[in-house]
Amino acid sequence: MSRFRLPREVLTRTFEQFRKCGCGRRECQALWIGPWSDALAITEVIHPKHSGHMGGFTLDEGWLHQFWLELGRKDCGIRFQVHTHPEEAFHSAIDDAYPIIHKPGFLSLVIPDFALGPIGFEKAYLTEIQPDGRWKQVAIGERINIT
Amino acid sequence: MTIENDCDDGSLKAAEEHLKKAEGELERAEHDVEKAIEEIREAHHHHPEFEVTVLYDGVKKKFEVKPEELVKKLLEKAIQAFGPIPNPHTLALYPETGGEELKDDETLKQAGVKPHDLLLLRPSKVKGGDR
Numbered sequence: 001m002s003r004f005r006l007p008r009e010v011l012t013r014t015f016e017q018f019r020k021c022g023c024g025r026r027e028c029q030a031l032w033i034g035p036w037s038d039a040l041a042i043t044e045v046i047h048p049k050h051s052g053h054m055g056g057f058t059l060d061e062g063w064l065h066q067f068w069l070e071l072g073r074k075d076c077g078i079r080f081q082v083h084t085h086p087e088e089a090f091h092s093a094i095d096d097a098y099p100i101i102h103k104p105g106f107l108s109l110v111i112p113d114f115a116l117g118p119i120g121f122e123k124a125y126l127t128e129i130q131p132d133g134r135w136k137q138v139a140i141g142e143r144i145n146i147t
Numbered sequence: 148m149t150i151e152n153d154c155d156d157g158s159l160k161a162a163e164e165h166l167k168k169a170e171g172e173l174e175r176a177e178h179d180v181e182k183a184i185e186e187i188r189e190a191h192h193h194h195p196e197f198e199v200t201v202l203y204d205g206v207k208k209k210f211e212v213k214p215e216e217l218v219k220k221l222l223e224k225a226i227q228a229f230g231p232i233p234n235p236h237t238l239a240l241y242p243e244t245g246g247e248e249l250k251d252d253e254t255l256k257q258a259g260v261k262p263h264d265l266l267l268l269r270p271s272k273v274k275g276g277d278r
Binding site: 029033036048055056059061062064068072081083092095098099129131 | 229
């Protein structure tokens with residue numbers, strides 16, 4: 001199976017952002033994007049404007065609109081949505097219902113403990129949209145190759 | 148030297164009749180064609196097709212639409228074109244300039260969509276949480 005290439009620097013910056021924004025008290029989201037010319041490449045981490053609290057987050061709709069336009073200008077697509085949970089990593093009913101991308105194959109990664117643990121995927125949870133629209137957990141190593 | 152003329156008066160007259168009939172049919176056919184062209188022109192005048200671009204996840208696709216077409220129809224076409232998208236209930240079309248989503252039950256004309264507009268196909272809400 002083809003795996004997305006995730007630069008270690010992007011992973012590190014994602015954790016740094018989660019810790020800085022969430023402060024161990026609020027959930028936070030990141031988006032990993034890459035160019036359509038290289039569909040398995042992740043080149044950038046995006047920190048969406050959002051409101052966050054202990055049990056969730058909501059993206060700012062105005063920001064989302066401008067980001068959508070920016071993706072078109074840059075010819076880039078969203079490869080993963082990544083967000084933190086206060087404790088255990090899993091996909092909640094809200095996570096299932098309101099992703100940023102709805103296409104089969106889209107991936108959502110949840111990082112436990114507000115990303116205060118070691119940088120990496122220990123106890124993280126990865127899930128993927130199936131052709132019938134349901135989410136199904138997948139092994140992180142089958143989808144991500146840290147470069 | 149003599150030239151034999153095989154045509155008698157009767158066959159010449161019949162040929163002339165035949166020609167006249169054919170000319171009449173040609174005239175009617177030309178009239179029908181002109182009428183059809185005019186009807187097409189009229190249809191285009193009242194329902195001119197135009198092109199819009201829809202953007203989803205950084206990818207742009209072009210669609211031929213009519214002003215009288217419902218937003219819902221274009222939304223369905225876009226979801227099909229970018230799909231399959233199995234749970235598209237939170238997706239809507241938005242004007243490039245931002246603001247409210249285009250209403251499903253309005254026509255493109257009522258929604259203010261013009262030729263060469265860029266429309267965004269995106270979720271209305273993105274959120275997450277552990278409870």
